[in-house]
Amino acid sequence: MTDERKVLIESEGLTKRFLHRGKTLSVLEDMDFKIYAGDQIAVMGPSGAGKSTLLQLIGTLDEPTAGRLLFDGVDLFAKSSSQLAEFRNREVGFVFQFHHLLPEFTALENVALPGLIARMPRAEAEDRAEELLTKVGLKERLHHQPGELSGGEQQRVAIARALFMKPRLLLADEPTGNLDLKTGAGIHAVLRELNEETGVTVIVVTHDPRLAEEMPIKLVLDDGRLLPFEAGDDTVGDRIPEELLHVESSNPKQLRARAKEGDEVADRMLNG
Numbered sequence: 714m715t716d717e718r719k720v721l722i723e724s725e726g727l728t729k730r731f732l733h734r735g736k737t738l739s740v741l742e743d744m745d746f747k748i749y750a751g752d753q754i755a756v757m758g759p760s761g762a763g764k765s766t767l768l769q770l771i772g773t774l775d776e777p778t779a780g781r782l783l784f785d786g787v788d789l790f791a792k793s794s795s796q797l798a799e800f801r802n803r804e805v806g807f808v809f810q811f812h813h814l815l816p817e818f819t820a821l822e823n824v825a826l827p828g829l830i831a832r833m834p835r836a837e838a839e840d841r842a843e844e845l846l847t848k849v850g851l852k853e854r855l856h857h858q859p860g861e862l863s864g865g866e867q868q869r870v871a872i873a874r875a876l877f878m879k880p881r882l883l884l885a886d887e888p889t890g891n892l893d894l895k896t897g898a899g900i901h902a903v904l905r906e907l908n909e910e911t912g913v914t915v916i917v918v919t920h921d922p923r924l925a926e927e928m929p930i931k932l933v934l935d936d937g938r939l940l941p942f943e944a945g946d947d948t949v950g951d952r953i954p955e956e957l958l959h960v961e962s963s964n965p966k967q968l969r970a971r972a973k974e975g976d977e978v979a980d981r982m983l984n985g
């Protein structure tokens with residue numbers, strides 16, 4: 714099958730092992746995948762499966778032990794560390810579970826900060842920050858400090874800040890981890906809307922299949938492999954996510970077999 718869409722990220726044999734107290738811990742093994750520009754992907758998997766590690770590699774915050782990662786056809790880890798820093802500034806927005814907003818700055822100032830660091834005129838940076846805060850539904854909270862915002866609002870400020878430099882890729886590591894389900898679903902909806910408006914490629918790590926439902930592509934990382942996750946059937950329900958993921962991902966063959974025929978996107982990503 715041919716696909717006209719642009720491949721944004723391609724991994725070839727991506728491998729990450731940690732040396733810990735004299736023992737080698739293999740986290741990601743020989744991963745091949747493609748992520749297309751504009752994809753919206755949720756990555757689930759048991760605790761310790763390597764989800765954060767994968768995100769750190771894709772965001773070039775860490776280096777692989779082996780393998781390559783291409784971004785728009787360019788081999789990322791062939792770049793120098795200063796080129797990589799520039800790549801991260803320009804192309805990648807990060808959102809973490811704990812938002813790392815500056816407490817003494819307002820929402821507007823927090824979002825405008827990347828522009829000020831890049832020496833953008835203040836008025837221009839603040840205009841863009843206001844535009845982004847409006848997009849994430851916080852037009853009425855521009856001058857609130859993080860401590861005066863709810864957890865979901867703080868996370869939306871962090872998302873707006875991550876998008877300030879118009880990155881092509883947004884990486885979110887459990888952005889809903891300390892939020893209730895409803896607020897978490899709101900955050901995922903914001904990510905989806907931003908993707909639809911700006912075309913930014915979104916990869917979000919989550920523990921909760923109910924939150925993953927917001928994302929069109931759902932993958933499970935387990936045993937160092939990415940597999941399609943079909944959450945649209947009766948296995949989701951109200952089961953405990955960890956238990957569900959464990960049961961599902963311990964049977965990768967079964968999981969593959971169960972992936973619906975229509976789930977071509979995940980298949981294309983994994984098989985090229």
Ligand SMILES: Nc1ncnc2c1ncn2[C@@H]1O[C@H](COP(=O)(O)OP(=O)(O)OP(=O)(O)O)[C@@H](O)[C@H]1O
Binds near residue numbers: 762
């Ligand atoms: N710097 C490191 N040195 C040694 N081991 C590490 C290091 N970083 C991560 N690990 C190990 O790699 C494995 C994967 O960690 P990672 O944080 O990527 O998992 P995760 O899937 O994101 O887990 P969680 O859902 O609990 O956040 C874990 O077993 C962890 O202990």
